[in-house]
Amino acid sequence: QKGAFSHFMLKEIHEQVESVVNTMRGRINFDDRRVVLGGLRSQLANIRRSRRLIFIACGTSYHSCVATRALFAELTELPVSVELASTFLDEQMPVFRDDCCLYVSQSGETKDTLLALQYCKERGALCLGVTNTVGSTISRETHCGVHINAGPEISVASTKAYTSQFIALTMIALQLSDDNYAKLPRRNEVIDGLFNLSNDIKKTLALEPQLKTLSKEEFGTDKSANLILIGRGFQTATVLEGALKIKEVSYIHAEGINAGELKHGPLALIDEKMPIIMVMPKDRHYSDSENALKQITARYGKPVVICNDDDDSSNFSGLKTIRVPRTVDALQAIINVVPLQILSYFMATDRSFDPDSPRNLAKSVTTA
Ligand code: UD1
Ligand code: BG6
Ligand code: NA
Secondary structure (H helix, E strand, O other): OOOOOOOHHHHHHHOHHHHHHHHHOOOEEOOOOEEOOHHHHHHHHHHHHOOEEEEEEOHHHHHHHHHHHHHHHHHHOOOEEEEEHHHHHHOOOOOOOOEEEEEEEOOOOOHHHHHHHHHHHHOOOEEEEEEOOOOOHHHHHOOEEEEOOOOOOOOOOOOHHHHHHHHHHHHHHHHHOOOOHHHHHHHHHHHHHHHHHHHHHHHHHOOHHHHHHHHHHHHOOOOOOEEEEEEOHHHHHHHHHHHHHHHHHHOOEEEEEEHHHHHHOHHHHOOOOOOEEEEOOOOOOHHHHHHHHHHHHHOOOOOEEEEEOOOOOOOOOOOOEEEEOOOOOOOHHHHHHHHHHHHHHHHHHHOOOOOOOOOOOOOOOOOO
16 A cells, blocks of 8 residues: 555555646646546535635644645735634634534544534524534534545555645635636636646655755754744744644754744744754845844854755855745645655654654544
8 A cells, every 4th residue: 555655655645646636636737737626516605705714624634724824814804713623612702604614634533623514503603614524523613624535544644635725725716716807817826826736746746866965964862952943924834733743753953943933932942953844946035034044053053944946145155055946935845845754754663663653642623
């Protein structure tokens, strides 16, 4: 089943070249740049009429919501909030009939997410599912939704489901905004980016040998048992998800930090010994990231930088870089998470841990 791969995690990382295509198959026509999600057809008008959108999920699925929220708000012009299912219930959030709640779950069986779904349904909200498992409880219990069609995911650490959730959410935003003519140029740009995505992922996977070496040289067992990942804007989700992957499979204390928050506390952690990964693609946050990088290097931090392959600036002299293909700003996080998935895999196997079944974790948490 694992074929040429020693673990499902690595197999599923590589499968992303195809799984991202499967998520879009039959739903995006790249010739006329049209998006049609069959699962939303019956409720499209109601979703557009809703007063706000609330994304609710756990773990990696939550990060796919964080990753797509900005584009969602930009295209739909609706207020969008992103909530952890457990927090949502703890706080007994107010929910109304004109709310649209969107549940993202790979398994479709996560108990916390399911309880939040029941809570919102009782209050009359319109409930959408984004699930990978046809026939799952969340797929059945939601009023409508989108199956991400990523194929079965075996490894506990979620990889291909994340990128497919990201694409499914992006497609929903594209579908909801296709009646807004003013958004046409932006929609077309994103659709063209989606067209090239599989190829961009393939190029990124070719970094594997470099990442294997980096894992040993920069994040080996002799280094600190901590790791800080820093990014902002569209990359906030990337650093959160990268940190989660690293925690899950290598048991290193990794933390994803928004670069904008650096000076409000985390800067105190930076010294010459703290392992750091900085994610800074060429987007509208680039000059802010340059400032963050300067603050880090001024404290003798030596981050490994994930940047675009066309970035010819002199920002990274003396630093190691991971150079990834450039895509549309709102999709760049799909590409940028891939080297972090691969790195976390090698950080686990370098320590002789089995990345497919990390200690204390279950693929699907069906208790609250
Ligand atoms: C559907 C078929 C697909 C077929 C395609 C052809 C299924 C599962 N999918 O895909 O095999 O190739 O038509 O046009 O038979 N739903 C929820 N909650 C969720 C996810 C989905 O309620 O979390 C609902 C949808 O609203 C929809 C149904 O499940 O009614 C199927 O969803 P989806 O597979 O995404 O629909 P299509 O892409 O149209
Ligand atoms: C568990 C898994 O905690 O549930 C995570 O170990 C996963 O990998 C999370 O992200 C949410 O799962 P699901 O199936 O609702 O996406
Ligand atoms: Na349903």
